[in-house]
Amino acid sequence: MPTAPFRRLAHVAEDAKTLGVGDGGNEVGMGRVVSVPGCSELRPDGAAFAPLASNGCVRSCDNAVLGTVSNWAGSAIEAACHVLWPAQVDYVPKMRSIGSSVEENLLRAIMAKPTVAVDGSHNDRAMSVDGMNFEPHHRELYDYLWHLAGVTAAATAKRPRIEV
Numbered sequence: 001m002p003t004a005p006f007r008r009l010a011h012v013a014e015d016a017k018t019l020g021v022g023d024g025g026n027e028v029g030m031g032r033v034v035s036v037p038g039c040s041e042l043r044p045d046g047a048a049f050a051p052l053a054s055n056g057c058v059r060s061c062d063n064a065v066l067g068t069v070s071n072w073a074g075s076a077i078e079a080a081c082h083v084l085w086p087a088q089v090d091y092v093p094k095m096r097s098i099g100s101s102v103e104e105n106l107l108r109a110i111m112a113k114p115t116v117a118v119d120g121s122h123n124d125r126a127m128s129v130d131g132m133n134f135e136p137h138h139r140e141l142y143d144y145l146w147h148l149a150g151v152t153a154a155a156t157a158k159r160p161r162i163e164v
Contacts, residue, residue, distance in 0.1 A: 020061035021077065023070040023130060029061030069130045071103070072141055079149035092150045103142050104134060 020029015067073025110117040121131030
């Protein structure tokens with residue numbers, strides 16, 4: 001399906017670059033990975049999943065970012081963008097101080113009524129994403145990611161800015 005009508009509807013330039021963020025091949029944009037020779041028969045979690053050729057997304061993108069958990073990849077992109085193109089308001093110190101609690105609160109909110117979302121890897125309402133418990137996996141990653149963003153942003157601020 002052509003994307004031009006959707007781009008016009010969203011006021012996105014026809015020649016805008018696209019970015020896909022995923023972890024298992026079924027996310028929009030992961031067609032870029034599925035089309036790589038040898039990847040179409042890969043299974044995200046061994047024999048438990050269908051191969052990407054039958055379960056993967058066919059919609060491609062210009063750039064694909066893969067992560068063990070797509071949320072992590074998205075947060076890494078946000079932190080990298082903050083370092084490369086600092087915002088008018090420097091929110092990294094705040095993120096460093098509250099760290100993973102933002103993600104934890106978002107997870108609790110989507111698990112609460114009326115949505116009562118669950119991790120697709122569990123039948124119960126565990127505090128987890130992609131089969132990994134929030135404690136310690138997600139908490140440690142988010143806390144470390146925002147620590148790195150703050151350290152890197154501080155070091156970058158001391159260097160001359162290069163426009164891209």
